[in-house]
Amino acid sequence: MARILLTLRYDGTAYHGWQVQPNGVTVQQVLQDAVEAVTGVRSGITGCSRTDAGVHADMFCCTFDSDTLLRGDKLCCALNFHLPRDVSVYDAREVEEAFHPRYHAKGKRYVYRIWNGAQRHPVYDKYAVWLKKPLDVDFLDRVAQDYVGTHDFAAFCGAGSDLLGTTERTISACSVTREGDVVLFTVEGDGFLYNMVRIMVGTLLEIAAERLSPDSIPTILEGRDRTAAGPTAPAQGLCLEQVFYD
């Protein structure tokens, strides 16, 4: 038996997130089906995180144990042959038996996209949230720096989280930038609570709409009260862009 690390990207539009669940198709499930089709054995697959329904990933890592002798491009091609077109494995390699894609992840980078054009966009409709009012990215970039550092992010944790342990997380960098009519919120950290990035974005957009004051983030963090933060921004704007390992 060898432990195999797969790296994949997916368009989350049609999926109920990563993790297998009774009420809808998930990425983990279609991947388990593909692994079974290729290896002849149904293997449990361990993911680097749970992504929510509708969230996308440009880099998602997961492992399974198998006797298959396929590696690299050959294994990718075999899996992609069986996977739906909105999921694609682009790296497959053997790792140490003890490697765990979640516990060994040093951090992650998420990108949240906002389509900031005057009218909705046929493509960004699926990969961004639409906000008509022009955003001042320099202002929002300065505001967003209040997220950087080690904080208790309890106010930025969605209800329904089955979290055990601390709500302290470290954000190493974040930025708000513009590429034409697309505004990007990019955030890097050692770990993220349930819905955390989407609530961080929802809070920034409340500040942009002047329903929260520009200096409210430190107060919200301190208060640890979910209702003080902004709403959870829609799933389709979020993309897991990178997972960091040593």
Add this chain to the structure above:
Amino acid sequence: MARILLTLRYDGTAYHGWQVQPNGVTVQQVLQDAVEAVTGVRSGITGCSRTDAGVHADMFCCTFDSDTLLRGDKLCCALNFHLPRDVSVYDAREVEEAFHPRYHAKGKRYVYRIWNGAQRHPVYDKYAVWLKKPLDVDFLDRVAQDYVGTHDFAAFCGAGSDLLGTTERTISACSVTREGDVVLFTVEGDGFLYNMVRIMVGTLLEIAAERLSPDSIPTILEGRDRTAAGPTAPAQGLCLEQVFYD
């Protein structure tokens, strides 16, 4: 009656091209439906070009004549309310009565996207053609310069064209560039024959695959023989990016 110029973008995946036809849904048809829903009158709509089935547009211009008093953002919003989500009007303005979106266009810019990653991409699957073999963009950019200038493009005109008149066209600029794993072929010219950009790309890809020699474009142009050029590259990689007016 006023002549109104609409500018729109669309994801062509679900459409049988621009022009109304008996065998499938077209962009012109859904737009005529939306105009009728907003103005109460069914108007003929004149487009700046015919795009093929599956081709996308980031800027497509068309006109219709109407008594509606709506202009600008209000007309865009009203039309977008009735349009499917993969079509979006983002500019609407009154133009001179004699304005014709096709005859008055000075030129157009098309972009053809190639996903050049080792495995297929869940999103570029719909907006690019997948080519696994790494492309040498500097080499292809040099080769593509043979398209620039005024030439008879008869060899680059698809069968089934109902063209009347000359097959001479002027290409003012073209380039092959790379953005990560996406290779872009960008071409600007005064006009394009049926399937012309897709055959230009198909020919470049034959040269990349060494099935045609790097200096074959001038010979193909001179020969005016469609069978000497490469195949028509798939529709989903093509996007009408800009239409130029005075």
